[in-house]
Amino acid sequence: MATTFAQQGVGKHQGFEYSRTGNPTRNALEECLASLEDAKHCLAFSSGLGAETTLMLLLNPGDRVVYMEDVYGGTFRLFDKVLKRYGLEFSAIDASDIDAVEKAMTPQTRMVWLESPTNPLLRVVDIDAVSEVAHGHGAIVCVDNTFATPFLQQPLHLGADVVVHSSTKYIGGHSDVVGGAIMTDNDELEKQLRFHQNAVGAVPSPFDCWLLLRGVKTLALRVERQSQNAMVVAQALQQNKAVKRVFYPGLEGHPNRSVAARQMRMFGGMVSFEVADEPTAFRTLQRLKIFALAESLGAVESLAEHPARMTHASIPAQERQRAGVGDGLIRLSIGVEDVADLIADLESALR
Secondary structure, three states, X not given: OOOEOOOOEOOEOOOOOEOOOOOXXXXXXXXXXXXXXXXXXXXXXXXXXXXXXXXXXXXXXXXXXXXXXXXXXXHHHHHHHHHHHXXXXXXEEOOOOHHHHHHHOOOXXXXXXXXXXXOXXXXXXXXXXXXXXXXXXXXXXXXXXXXXXXXXXXXXXXXXXXXXXXXXXXXOOOOOOOOEEEEEOOHHHHHHHHHHHHHHOOOOOHHHHHHHHHHHOOHHHHHHHHHHHXXXXXXXXXXXXXXXXXXXXXXXXXXXXXXXXXXXXXXXXXEEEEOOOHHHHHHHHHHOOOOEEOOOOOOOOOEEEOOOOOOOOOOOHHHHHHHOOOOOEEEEEOOOOOXXXXXXXXXXXXX
């Protein structure tokens, strides 16, 4: 828990001088997370958005970022409400359409930002194909791998240059610690990120790092059970007459299922579904008993939320509708509970 470290002489230390710059427990977490993503480098942050902000600080005014339109609301808020003020430009596309990615590239494009699967519509992007296009135009590819986790998907092996995580979610796994991480194999990028992290200061506490290391011990067990449960829940929702549409990449009718099967070990623990309208969604959420009505995801307990009014409320209604995030959409984070209980809870609420 030390904030400063005794030095042997002026400018002579044993690898640590001040905990914003580096800390032994943080180093242990970074080595662990790097190994999970099979990455050369990892930087741990105080939050996922702290990681994203530090990465974006490597860009200059006039640089352009092409990003997946179905993106986490906090990421959109950072891009649209904050970073635009500093001269960065952003363009939203459907990155599952490779032709759309090619058309969006310009000489000013420095980064392509992906989520796969996306939040909240569970679209899947062919990371390898997008990376080939982006690299052909001199842009780097960043993948937010929060939904998939390193257990299910390793984007650096699929051509990506940078991986970002909100380690609050599946990596922590217990809804008791906020954190973020960036992984890369690029030595120069890692040096720039270390400098900016130290300069800006979005660093995690040693105790938060310890909690995340504890969570990692059961990551594979949790994600495997959550993925199994999610598949069964998604199939049950498909059979429910009150449900208009189910979004889950493991379902046979999902348009990106073949890509998901190629890129991922399993299909993940997130499921979204659409009911008739917003009042129906609200009534359903209010009547759930096992699912907690709460933001966040990836923990051992099952959570349910309304993206349009909660996690994605910062996105203007017109933008949300264009991306397909309707007012009747409900997002589920499937936990490790008995799956029959989860299905019974959903069916009861929908009735």
